[in-house]
Amino acid sequence: MSGYMAGIVAILCINLIFAYAIFVTAAAGQLNLGGAGFQAIGAYAAAYASSVLMQPVWITIPAAMAITALVGFLISFPVLRTRGVYMVLATFAFAEVVAGFLLRSTTFGGAIGMVVPDHVGVPVLIACAVGVTLLVFYLMATRVGLAMRAIHDDEPVSTIMGVNVRAVQVATFTLAGALAGLSGALYAHHFSFVEAQYFNALLSIYVLLFVLIGGTQTAWGPLVGSLFFTLIPELLRVGGSWRYVVFGVAIVLMMAIRPEGIVTRQLVARLSPRNWLTRRKTVLGERHAG
């Protein structure tokens, strides 16, 4: 693998895990525009544990995940008191507070950032990305996943059906924290350096876009969204600065043509081999009848 390719694959893996973090809350109807804040905490926790506490990678990454899971759990209580655009603003404000704190904190290197001694290679990133993808696909196939999607569609009726809406929402925020922390810790260990400026508002917006453009109805959404957002700008590189214009137009078109995301449940159903076979049989049957 060339250095260029390895770089793209690495960032794709990190983005994918990050996108799944935002997806699990979005699938249950909560929009988190504070993704960068969670990722930053994960990255800095791993960086601190590695460079200051001299801990090995197999401790720094789980520790980072535990910390961001706890932050996700705690932040869910005030955030879940808000709805819709107010929740978007509340999570956004959280990320700004985190970035501001890290920039001003001498413990975490302030604007200079931190160097992370232990390196994690691309194979580990791929393994983690595949693992997280499978985990989220599995989760969405369980009753918990069904309850999450029910909450997304109708909270009051979900409650009447016996779903503990608040518990599911808190759990998804906690899981989102852990996954965002994992993506941050992997970022820190792969690029060997963290700085607060990287975890900015644009990153939060991008990752939420991965999920919304990809689609929040199935676990395919973040996968397609991350691929789309990571690879299209690279493919458009030949166009020079115009690539941003083309990319922007592509996003607007996507939102206009597929407002519920690129991948919807109906699309998945239409593409599934089982349905394809039955439809083919029906078509053949009709031909015979005609």
Next chain:
Amino acid sequence: MPAEPMLRVSHVVKRFGGLTVADDVSFDVPRGAKMALIGPNGAGKTTMFNLISGVYPIDGGEISLDGQVIDALPARKRIGVGLSRSFQNIRLMPHLTVIENVMLGQHVQATSLASLLAPVGWQRGGRWRRMAEERLRQAGIDVDPDSAVSGLPYGVRKKIEVVRALMSGPRLLMLDEPAAGLNPRETAELSAFLKGIAEDGLTLLVVEHDMSFVHDLCEQTVVLNFGRLIYDGPTKGVQDDEAVREAYLGTRRVATAEGAGRAA
């Protein structure tokens, strides 16, 4: 000593600001009964459903299910004690398929961690899915269980909502206008289906405007008007009752010249 009623609504009061939407309402739904709750528009029928199912807290009185006081239970726990309901406007989850909507109705049955974390979405021949498919068949719903609910005809969606409410294994099933929008054939089918499930010991409380459906299904009726109970008795007598006729048709009152003059 008569058996404990399945549902007892006792002196229930609910106010929204200055408006009293349930004014000292008391009635019993006997075990195994098929009871109708009727009344003119705005009488407080759906509000009564919302109070019983816990959407709103009550301001006074008591609600008990099979002897157990339930008015302090949060809404999500009431399905667990055996109370299930449908909604006036179809409230199926639009992004869930037919079978997923029905399986959501089983949520309260899946109490163990293992059943919560089993990948039911992948288990095509699994126990939960087979139970859901069986109920759909019994209700005469002949659609692809994996199709989206949003594209289905109104009558079919209405029936799916009844099936979803049944999946929790309720003792009391409350249906809010189940026959509204159905054609006569669908209404007759629904009535036959509900009679069938009532034979298994289920108690029914039904809000409905279609009086032929009510006469066909329910032996007993309670009538609400402006949040007050005005009739509680056999369905046969309801249309002859003076208070009920007055509520639906208004009173016969001739405006006098004096009254008109005062108004002007």
